[in-house]
Amino acid sequence: MDERESGAPVSDTTKFAMRMRGEIEVWRAEGLISSELAETLANRYQTTEVHRRAFGLSRFSSIIAIFGTVLVGLGVIGLVAVNWDGLSGFAKMGLLIGFTTASYIVGWSLAYRFEFPRTGIAIILLGAILFGASIHLIAQSFNVEVNHPNLVIAWFVGVIPLAYITRSKAVLVLSMILLLSGLGFRSQEWTTTGFDDGAILFWGLIAYMLVGGALFAIGRLHARLTEYQHFARVYEIWGFVIAGIATYILGSMFLWSELEYSDFPTLTLEYWATIAFSVAVSGVVTYVGYRWDATDTVVSARWRWEVSGVLAIFGIALLTLVGLFASVSWFWLPFNAVIIAAVVAMVNAGIRFNRNYLVNIAFVLFSITVISRYFEIGIELGLLHQAMAYIVAGVLLIAMGLGLERVRRRIIGDIRNRSTVS
Amino acid sequence: MTNTATRLFFAVVALQMAGLVVFAAVKQYAVATGTEVILQGAPVDPRSLMQGDYAILDYEIAVVPEDMKTEFAVGDDVIVVLIKKDEVWEAIRYLNDDRVPKGNGEVFVRGRMQSNGRIDFGIGTYFVPEGTGWEIERAQDLKIRVSVNDDGDATVTGVIVDGEDFSP
Known part of the structure; x- marks a missing residue:
């Protein structure tokens, strides 16, 4: 949850000062600035022990409250699942709807009346979870089909406005989880030929990737809105995670070797509408971003990287389409090349634009891919090919690292020379 | 705020x-x-994380007669006209147009043609209290109480296990 929600202005300043002091230490270690200058700068960004403690406690209380909310929410969902017959269906529905309403009222009162914003928002989040439990309880009481495609989407539609009204990142994260799982349930309606046809997985992944691209684009638009700037990262991360998971799945050797894609599955209007909507949203939002930045050359660089992000995700979707029509068994290779390229690009962008989350996602993606492909290649091609593939890939990365380190040394040398001349 | x-x-x-x-x-x-009808069925017994234990219900009327299968494409709406025979309601016609008038004592239920050649009526789930699904799973004879409204939309209201209403 964001510190904005606490209403305590000190936390943003403290966070910035703490980060700045860390940077100053790095500059001193790299010899970019002298020890004296480092000390002067560090004093300028001094943070008091009280500020640090307040900031730490504030985040800690928020995380603890959210953990509590998740546990209570899961407990209530478990109670619904028990389907206890000691109470009638209507009594259970009445109780749960009552608890949901009470959670919202208590949460709102704590957050905005009694100034316990973090606990208050956590209880509003509990209300949002109970709302979903209520939907599923009613569906259970009337024996609505299990995994009905509309239940989770209805939950999402009910919760997303609350994220914007309360400006809560936690509620937005819940909304994103609901949107993506809701789309998963809706995907039952994307084809009339059923899921027995292997090709439908590929078409589904294409749709998911385009949705990911749209979420990323929406996130970048939020970065321009003062009041919702803290939502940007949530959208960006979800966009990248969807594209990453889809690319990872498509990089599986088994997937391309075991399936036949000769039949074009019957895709419904809803599938194409999802595709069209995602592309349209990406286009419109990116255009709005362009118009926003049009007069400022500095921010137009930002726009370029945003467009690159959207186009990269769309490019992977296009690659999937090409692979689908080519229908060749080696098509898992380009997706692994994409993963390696994405890992390098994310690490680069993360360091360049000071976005640690990109570096973290890159590390997770790299580790999971390397470990799983290790076993896949070993099983499919034999241990010798596996060993050769990893040695070649490893040598390439070491060479790339060496090249990058040389570039870095040259840049630092140039900076030193310039400061000596001046 | x-x-x-x-x-x-x-x-x-x-x-x-x-x-x-x-x-x-x-x-x-x-x-x-709705009109209550009783249909002949067959169960399986899994669990949903959100809604708990349930029985998957299958229906005899979900099978389109061989000679009519070519009339329905996958994804098509199928109207099944039912009439009561003894206790259980049985299918007498499979139509793709619900404007066909109903005969006396007839009820119609709406479904959608699946790729496996069966009709899905949206009544394939019956939720049960935790740990009681085995009673339905082991039933020799399973009948399902279904309420059908004028539009042909159906809701499961109960099951009859070996001649007795299921009450765990």
């Missing part, structure tokens, strides 16, 4: 609660006003 945001917050909460009540009311209205 500003006054507008507060009003919006409680408006959304009210809409959520109204949505829940409408959802329950629509289902209850369909059950209360």
Whole structure:
């Protein structure tokens, strides 16, 4: 949850000062600035022990409250699942709807009346979870089909406005989880030929990737809105995670070797509408971003990287389409090349634009891919090919690292020379 | 939080609660006003994380007669006209147009043609209290009470296990 929600202005300043002091230490270690200058700068960004403690406690209380909310929410969902017959269906529905309403009222009162914003928002989040439990309880009481495609989407539609009204990142994260799982349930309606046809997985992944691209684009638009700037990262991360998971799945050797894609599955209007909507949203939002930045050359660089992000995700979707029509068994290779390229690009962008989350996602993606492909290649091609593939890939990365380190040394040398001349 | 945001917050909460009540009311209205039919079925017994244990219900009327299969494409709406024979209601016609008038004592139920050649009526699930699904799974004879409204939409209201209403 964001510190904005606490209403305590000190936390943003403290966070910035703490980060700045860390940077100053790095500059001193790299010899970019002298020890004296480092000390002067560090004093300028001094943070008091009280500020640090307040900031730490504030985040800690928020995380603890959210953990509590998740546990209570899961407990209530478990109670619904028990389907206890000691109470009638209507009594259970009445109780749960009552608890949901009470959670919202208590949460709102704590957050905005009694100034316990973090606990208050956590209880509003509990209300949002109970709302979903209520939907599923009613569906259970009337024996609505299990995994009905509309239940989770209805939950999402009910919760997303609350994220914007309360400006809560936690509620937005819940909304994103609901949107993506809701789309998963809706995907039952994307084809009339059923899921027995292997090709439908590929078409589904294409749709998911385009949705990911749209979420990323929406996130970048939020970065321009003062009041919702803290939502940007949530959208960006979800966009990248969807594209990453889809690319990872498509990089599986088994997937391309075991399936036949000769039949074009019957895709419904809803599938194409999802595709069209995602592309349209990406286009419109990116255009709005362009118009926003049009007069400022500095921010137009930002726009370029945003467009690159959207186009990269769309490019992977296009690659999937090409692979689908080519229908060749080696098509898992380009997706692994994409993963390696994405890992390098994310690490680069993360360091360049000071976005640690990109570096973290890159590390997770790299580790999971390397470990799983290790076993896949070993099983499919034999241990010798596996060993050769990893040695070649490893040598390439070491060479790339060496090249990058040389570039870095040259840049630092140039900076030193310039400061000596001046 | 500003006054507008507060009003919006409680408006959304009210809409959520109204949505829940409408959802329950629509289902209850369909059950209360629908015609109750009993269908012959067969169960399986899995678990949902959100809604708990349930029995998957299959229906004899879900199988389109061989000579009519070519009349329905996958994804098509199928109207199954039922008539009561003894205790159980049986299919007498499979149509793709619900404007065909119903005969005396007939009820129709609406479904959608699946790729496996069976019709899905949206009544394939019956939720049971935890740990009681085995009673349905082991049934020698399973019949399902279904409420069908005038539009042909069906809701499961109960099951009859070996001649007795299921009550764990």
